[in-house]
Amino acid sequence: MTDTATLAASPLDLASRLIACESVTPATGAVFACLEAMLEPLGFAVTRFVCGEAPDGPVENLFAIRRPLGDPGRHFAFAGHLDVVPPGKGWASDPFVPEVRGDLLHGRGAVDMKGSIASFVAAAADIPREAGTLSLIITGDEEGPAIYGTRALIDLMQAGGTIPDLCLVGEPTSVHRLGDMVKIGRRGSVNMWIRVAGQQGHVAYPHLADNPIPKLVAILSAIEAVVLDEGTDWFQPSNIEVTDLHVGNPAHNVIPAAAEARISIRFNDLHSGESLIQRIRAIAEPLGGTVEAKISGEAFLTPPGELSGIIAEAIRAETEVETELSTTGGTSDARFLSRICPVVEFGLCNATMHKLDEAVAVADLEVLARIYRRVALAALVGTS
Numbered sequence: 001m002t003d004t005a006t007l008a009a010s011p012l013d014l015a016s017r018l019i020a021c022e023s024v025t026p027a028t029g030a031v032f033a034c035l036e037a038m039l040e041p042l043g044f045a046v047t048r049f050v051c052g053e054a055p056d057g058p059v060e061n062l063f064a065i066r067r068p069l070g071d072p073g074r075h076f077a078f079a080g081h082l083d084v085v086p087p088g089k090g091w092a093s094d095p096f097v098p099e100v101r102g103d104l105l106h107g108r109g110a111v112d113m114k115g116s117i118a119s120f121v122a123a124a125a126d127i128p129r130e131a132g133t134l135s136l137i138i139t140g141d142e143e144g145p146a147i148y149g150t151r152a153l154i155d156l157m158q159a160g161g162t163i164p165d166l167c168l169v170g171e172p173t174s175v176h177r178l179g180d181m182v183k184i185g186r187r188g189s190v191n192m193w194i195r196v197a198g199q200q201g202h203v204a205y206p207h208l209a210d211n212p213i214p215k216l217v218a219i220l221s222a223i224e225a226v227v228l229d230e231g232t233d234w235f236q237p238s239n240i241e242v243t244d245l246h247v248g249n250p251a252h253n254v255i256p257a258a259a260e261a262r263i264s265i266r267f268n269d270l271h272s273g274e275s276l277i278q279r280i281r282a283i284a285e286p287l288g289g290t291v292e293a294k295i296s297g298e299a300f301l302t303p304p305g306e307l308s309g310i311i312a313e314a315i316r317a318e319t320e321v322e323t324e325l326s327t328t329g330g331t332s333d334a335r336f337l338s339r340i341c342p343v344v345e346f347g348l349c350n351a352t353m354h355k356l357d358e359a360v361a362v363a364d365l366e367v368l369a370r371i372y373r374r375v376a377l378a379a380l381v382g383t384s
Contacts, residue, residue: 009125011365012105014038014118016098018082019107025083026148027140028060032082035138038121039064043129044136047156052141052148059141059148063156066124066134073132076379077164078120078372079150079337080171081142084109090356104359112353115360116170116368123372132380135164142333146296150333154340166307166379167343168372169334172350173326178364179315179371183345184308185234185301185327186335187266190273191243192293194219194284200257209255213247215288216259222283223263228271234301234327235268268327269299297335300343301327307344307379314374315346318367346371 017038021031028050036046044064052059062082087095087108095108105115117138124134137157141149157163173183196216201209220242228238244262265276273295281291302308304325312323337343348368352358 009038009122011115011119011122011369012100012362014121015105015110015115015360015365016107018114018118019098019109020096022096023082023084023109023140024086025141025143026057026059027083028058032060032062032140035062035082035117035121036064039136042066042121042125044134049152049156051152056145056147057141059139059152061140061149061153062136062138063153063162064136064138065162066129068130068132070130074166074380075133075135075162075164076376077135077137077167077341079137079167079169079333079343080113080117080120081139081149081333082114082117083140083143084112084114085143085354088356092357095358100362103361103363105362105365106357106359108358110352110358110360111172111348111350112358113170113172113347115365116172116347119365119368120170120372122369123376126373127376131377134376134380135162137167137337139333146333150336154336157340163340165341167337167341168307168311168375169332169337169343169345170347171332171334171345172348172353173345174347174349176349177319177321178349178367179319179321179323181324181326182308182311183327183329183332183334184304184325185269186297186299186329186331187235187238187268187327188271188273188299188335189296189331190265190267190276190293191296192263192265192277192280192291193260194263194280194289194291195258195260196289197258198256201255203253203255206255211255212259212288213256216261219284219287219289220261222287223280226279226283228265228267232268232270235299236328238265238267238271240265267299269301271299273298297331300335300338302338302342302344305342307342310378311344311346311375314371314378317374318371
């Protein structure tokens with residue numbers, strides 16, 4: 001690939017190239033080579049590495065950085081992921097053969113989030129090198145366990161002294177039209193497995209057995225009565241949901257030996273994952289239960305300020321849309337990046353993400369590239 005070909009490439013062309021590389025999570029290989037080939041002619045130094053072992057790896061990651069020849073200036077980063085969820089069956093066309101039908105580009109990852117990455121690459125091609133330091137923080141493990149992805153990239157940046165001043169995550173945050181919503185925070189997530197041991201026996205001789213189900217029901221009833229909070233200025237109330245019950249007893253005349261349930265808590269910044277684990281243990285253990293837990297991510301908030309203001313102004317300049325600052329939705333890798341610098345999420349319309357026939361408006365790719373250019377320039381040198 002020549003410099004001229006890359007510099008002249010449109011977001012549509014770049015997105016199509018990325019979609020054509022099948023990259024169901026965890027992604028490795030061709031899709032990273034494709035992105036590397038786009039970035040190197042633009043002056044980016046690209047580092048690719050694979051880490052982790054089964055079952056949560058191996059995962060490939062990419063860090064690309066372009067510094068000015070003199071003073072490095074401010075450092076603005078774009079973060080995202082090249083992995084996609086499995087396409088499922090029933091597509092109108094091959095999900096990994098990009099196809100433009102009408103005004104839409106179809107393909108798995110068009111919205112979440114190869115289209116956004118392509119738009120940023122197109123924007124970077126139009127940003128003078130002397131403006132400041134630009135980087136891309138790209139993982140192949142956002143849609144999966146997220147163990148060996150962005151967290152490993154953060155370790156790399158910390159070791160190399162390349163922590164950005166500001167970071168934009170290109171998740172598809174827009175709802176009805178491009179630019180109508182950006183995310184300045186996300187709720188945290190913790191899953192817990194509650195187990196109650198009993199003693200198996202015949203249902204006709206209950207005095208010779210110990211049924212764990214009533215104890216588990218009592219635990220869940222107590223948990224259901226908990227009100228964690230009423231929400232905050234920026235977050236909706238935290239919620240606890242029972243997501244699974246399991247006994248595994250195929251016999252109608254046997255008292256089971258054990259019963260278990262799984263709960264999921266999405267929580268705002270009034271709590272931490274660990275504080276919630278301890279709260280559930282305080283309920284379950286006196287009633288005969290044990291609790292195992294996994295924290296997927298902590299809540300975070302980037303208060304309205306410089307970065308969200310820059311993004312809102314860029315959106316307004318290109319679309320005349322007044323954006324809404326929000327913390328709704330699920331988790332993203334911004335939960336990790338928020339530990340090292342201010343981070344805000346903004347990207348394409350999310351109506352078709354993870355769905356059959358995922359698609360992005362071709363015009364939105366072009367507009368997004370212009371918005372990203374404005375954001376990067378304003379973040380680096382204060383101009384748009």
